[in-house]
Amino acid sequence: MDFQHFAEHRLQEIALLIMAIVYILRLRWLLKFKAGKERQPKTGLPGTTMKKGILYSWANIFMPWAMESTRARFFIYLQFAFFHVGVTLAILLSFLIPYAPGLLEISVLVIAFQIFIGLACVIGILRILRRISNKYMRAISTPDDYFSLILLTVWFFFATLSVPNNGGTIQLIYFLLTAFFLIYVPFSKISHYLYYPFTRYYFGKTMGYRGTYPLKHITPPQS
Amino acid sequence: MIYPGLQDRMVKNMAKNNERSHKAQVVLERFEKKLNRQIVGSLVACVHCGNCTDCCHYVLANPGDTTFAPAYKADQIRKIFKRHFDWTGRVLPWWVKAKSVYTDEDLENLKDIVFGKCTNCRRCSINCPMGVDYATFNRMARGLLVSVGIMPEGVAVVSKDQWEIGNQMGVLKEDYIETLEWLSEELEMEMNDPEAVIPIDKEDVDIVYTINPREIKYDPRTISDAARIFYQARESWTMPSDGWDMTNFGLFSGDDDLGGAVAGRVYEATRKLRGKKLVMSECGHGYRSTRCEGPNWAKDDIDFEMESSVITMLDYVKSGRIKIDKSKNDSSYTFHDSCNNARSCGLFDEPRELLQLAVDDFREMYPNRAENYCCTGGGGAMSMSEYSARRLKSAKVKADQLKATGAKYVVTSCHNCVDGLTDVIKHYKLDMQVTQLVNLVANALVEERRGIPVPEIPVEVKPAVSLSGKKILVTDDEPDFLTFLTAVLEDNGASVLTASNGDEAIRLALAEKPDLITLDLSMPGKSGIETFEILRKDDDTTSIPVCIITGKPEMRRLIYERAVIPPEGYVDKPVDEEGILVNVRKTLELVHKK
Numbered sequence: 001m002d003f004q005h006f007a008e009h010r011l012q013e014i015a016l017l018i019m020a021i022v023y024i025l026r027l028r029w030l031l032k033f034k035a036g037k038e039r040q041p042k043t044g045l046p047g048t049t050m051k052k053g054i055l056y057s058w059a060n061i062f063m064p065w066a067m068e069s070t071r072a073r074f075f076i077y078l079q080f081a082f083f084h085v086g087v088t089l090a091i092l093l094s095f096l097i098p099y100a101p102g103l104l105e106i107s108v109l110v111i112a113f114q115i116f117i118g119l120a121c122v123i124g125i126l127r128i129l130r131r132i133s134n135k136y137m138r139a140i141s142t143p144d145d146y147f148s149l150i151l152l153t154v155w156f157f158f159a160t161l162s163v164p165n166n167g168g169t170i171q172l173i174y175f176l177l178t179a180f181f182l183i184y185v186p187f188s189k190i191s192h193y194l195y196y197p198f199t200r201y202y203f204g205k206t207m208g209y210r211g212t213y214p215l216k217h218i219t220p221p222q223s
Numbered sequence: 224m225i226y227p228g229l230q231d232r233m234v235k236n237m238a239k240n241n242e243r244s245h246k247a248q249v250v251l252e253r254f255e256k257k258l259n260r261q262i263v264g265s266l267v268a269c270v271h272c273g274n275c276t277d278c279c280h281y282v283l284a285n286p287g288d289t290t291f292a293p294a295y296k297a298d299q300i301r302k303i304f305k306r307h308f309d310w311t312g313r314v315l316p317w318w319v320k321a322k323s324v325y326t327d328e329d330l331e332n333l334k335d336i337v338f339g340k341c342t343n344c345r346r347c348s349i350n351c352p353m354g355v356d357y358a359t360f361n362r363m364a365r366g367l368l369v370s371v372g373i374m375p376e377g378v379a380v381v382s383k384d385q386w387e388i389g390n391q392m393g394v395l396k397e398d399y400i401e402t403l404e405w406l407s408e409e410l411e412m413e414m415n416d417p418e419a420v421i422p423i424d425k426e427d428v429d430i431v432y433t434i435n436p437r438e439i440k441y442d443p444r445t446i447s448d449a450a451r452i453f454y455q456a457r458e459s460w461t462m463p464s465d466g467w468d469m470t471n472f473g474l475f476s477g478d479d480d481l482g483g484a485v486a487g488r489v490y491e492a493t494r495k496l497r498g499k500k501l502v503m504s505e506c507g508h509g510y511r512s513t514r515c516e517g518p519n520w521a522k523d524d525i526d527f528e529m530e531s532s533v534i535t536m537l538d539y540v541k542s543g544r545i546k547i548d549k550s551k552n553d554s555s556y557t558f559h560d561s562c563n564n565a566r567s568c569g570l571f572d573e574p575r576e577l578l579q580l581a582v583d584d585f586r587e588m589y590p591n592r593a594e595n596y597c598c599t600g601g602g603g604a605m606s607m608s609e610y611s612a613r614r615l616k617s618a619k620v621k622a623d624q625l626k627a628t629g630a631k632y633v634v635t636s637c638h639n640c641v642d643g644l645t646d647v648i649k650h651y652k653l654d655m656q657v658t659q660l661v662n663l664v665a666n667a668l669v670e671e672r673r674g675i676p677v678p679e680i681p682v683e684v685k686p687a688v689s690l691s692g693k694k695i696l697v698t699d700d701e702p703d704f705l706t707f708l709t710a711v712l713e714d715n716g717a718s719v720l721t722a723s724n725g726d727e728a729i730r731l732a733l734a735e736k737p738d739l740i741t742l743d744l745s746m747p748g749k750s751g752i753e754t755f756e757i758l759r760k761d762d763d764t765t766s767i768p769v770c771i772i773t774g775k776p777e778m779r780r781l782i783y784e785r786a787v788i789p790p791e792g793y794v795d796k797p798v799d800e801e802g803i804l805v806n807v808r809k810t811l812e813l814v815h816k817k
């Protein structure tokens with residue numbers, strides 16, 4: 001029981017602290033590289049601006065119609081969307097159990113959490129299968145890619161079962177995995193969400209300044 | 224060749240002892256200096272989601288070959304970065320597939336990817352949900368390899384020409400000026416107006432017009448078309464005698480120093496002439512290099528306006544400075560977006576607007592604008608003959624796209640795309656031709672003849688060189704083309720001899736001493752290149768002017784590399800009657816002047 005409490009509280013706090021420190025170091029490292037500048041006057045139609053480009057770039061992920069890659073594979077996009085909803089809820093759960101357990105007595109909330117995190121777990125399995133079976137995916141995958149995906153999928157599994165906050169071994173495993181996850185993330189590809197705002201900011205800035213973003217709607221062929 | 228197992232062992236040993244070839248060592252040392260925040264972001268942010276895979280024309284045309292996938296190609300650069308700069312890669316390299324470079328062979332393999340499997344078209348970049356801009360760090364990797372002398376031969380030759388001669392096709396200043404004078408005289412004669420000229424080095428003008436050297440060498444009609452448009456618009460303009468090449472091989476080779484030096488020459492020329500605006504003719508990479516990247520490479524805060532001639536022409540039409548009659552362009556037209564113009568400089572609506580003003584039947588291709596596919600000749604690919612087969616295979620995507628439009632002409636605002644598309648059309652036997660907006664606008668001009676009608680003050684104009692009495696030897700292994708060429712030249716007064724191979728051409732040249740020889744480059748038996756060299760080296764034929772007429776633009780480089788005087792003329796197939804006559808006359812005229 002003591003260990004369970006330690007795993008749900010102190011261990012999570014330590015893991016969070018480590019993650020925060022490593023993240024700060026990582027950001028410092030990234031920011032030490034000078035940002036490239038655009039000296040030239042802007043190009044593109046008058047309606048396009050750097051600011052619009054940045055906003056469009058950030059919003060891009062919520063607009064599956066904006067990119068051919070997401071337009072053409074809407075099912076993959078949906079998987080992406082629900083997978084990330086699952087991540088958010090599973091992280092939230094690690095705060096709700098120790099700090100707001102009362103909320104988990106609302107059965108609608110419990111069911112909603114279980115559906116979404118469970119769905120993310122199924123998507124995780126689909127993603128593992130895709131990574132293994134698709135030749136192109138195999139060619140670009142590293143051990144870290146496989147491990148991160150498996151780790152998250154297993155974590156979702158234990159998170160789904162832990163939503164009712166019944167304690168026990170499953171919940172303990174969920175918290176141990178969460179702690180491991182928090183410490184491992186900055187060293188793995190999962191840390192991409194730290195870079196995401198930067199890469200999209202700079203890409204949007206360049207493309208907006210040059211008048212390419214926001215992308216013009218493309219008329220599909222007639223027949 | 225080293226036994227592969229032994230090679231692996233050698234590399235492993237080198238890795239163990241941290242030994243590297245000199246070049247590999249230099250590449251690593253320079254790697255860090257090339258990194259900026261955008262590039263580092265793109266190097267760390269890839270999640271290997273594979274979303275970009277199908278966006279690359281190389282992948283689509285080579286199903287099953289994973290080495291063409293953008294993320295795979297990017298990883299060949301990324302793994303070096305991870306091994307040396309990223310903490311996980313430094314501690315646990317195998318975990319993230321981090322790997323350094325040790326031997327020159329490693330660098331050669333990287334060369335094959337960064338030059339031979341990517342045109343830097345940025346199509347994958349705009350399709351990456353993470354904002355990974357692979358094309359930008361692919362260019363960086365090119366620059367690293369170039370800095371240690373590892374690059375395709377064509378890239379080395381063109382870069383050298385641009386460094387040493389000042390333009391990427393090695394056009395000598397006197398040839399440039401002579402061509403402009405010749406075109407200027409023709410315009411003056413056509414318009415019967417001494418003011419209808421191509422001004423060179425005129426100061427305090429509104430527009431300084433810069434071009435792609437390809438226009439001087441293979442397509443002078445685009446210059447005269449632009450001159451006619453400027454004349455009709457009563458523009459105050461000039462062309463500089465130096466710093467006139469707005470193309471920039473630094474963009475392709477990744478060499479920022481070259482990029483800065485070349486762009487700097489164009490800026491300097493504009494300032495020297497106190498031009499108000501620098502206008503660049505229709506060339507995608509030239510526009511991007513001079514307009515968008517050049518100020519950054521040259522670290523120059525530009526104090527004059529810069530624009531593409533597409534925008535200049537559009538302004539003329541919209542403001543009524545020139546009038547055009549679109550019924551003169553009565554075929555069907557589609558538009559190919561140069562990726563440098565569209566994806567990297569946001570120039571995609573203006574050319575469409577102008578095109579719709581200049582033609583009746585415009586058919587959009589799909590996808591278009593920033594999502595259009597590369598012509599497959601981009602990123603300097605046209606100068607890398609070792610990758611021609613790969614390039615043409617990957618062009619299947621473009622060919623299908625062109626074909627689906629059913630148009631007879633594909634219009635593009637990029638000289639590089641003109642060559643790339645011409646190759647695609649030829650290879651895939653499409654019933655189509657390539658043209659540019661400047662040609663269409665000039666063709667549709669409602670010309671105001673404002674020449675001075677004063678016959679008593681005769682203007683000294685030289686007639687175009689007549690072909691009558693000229694003996695021309697035409698050499699080509701395609702009987703249809705031989706017949707066509709013979710008919711065109713004979714209809715214009717020439718007497719024509721024909722040869723269908725190199726040996727026959729040499730024999731006839733020696734026996735008949737023609738005034739001009741036209742030569743196809745790829746023929747069975749003795750190639751056009753060998754034939755040309757033999758003709759040039761023989762005292763009896765060395766002074767006979769030669770005009771190359773070829774459907775293999777990638778072989779162009781080979782002929783200019785020979786240690787003999789280069790050919791006097793050069794024409795790309797497919798070519799129409801007018802194109803042949805203009806070029807044949809120009810070749811004879813140049814010789815005549817000499």
Ligand code: SF4
Nearest residue numbers: 269270272273275351
């Ligand atoms: S789409 Fe972007 S993140 Fe995904 S594999 Fe391609 S480069 Fe990497």
Ligand code: SF4
Nearest residue numbers: 279341342344345347
């Ligand atoms: S930049 Fe273009 S050619 Fe290169 S990988 Fe991306 S899509 Fe393919």
Ligand code: SF4
Nearest residue numbers: 507561562598601640
């Ligand atoms: S040649 Fe044209 S289409 Fe091809 S990469 Fe260059 S600009 Fe793009």
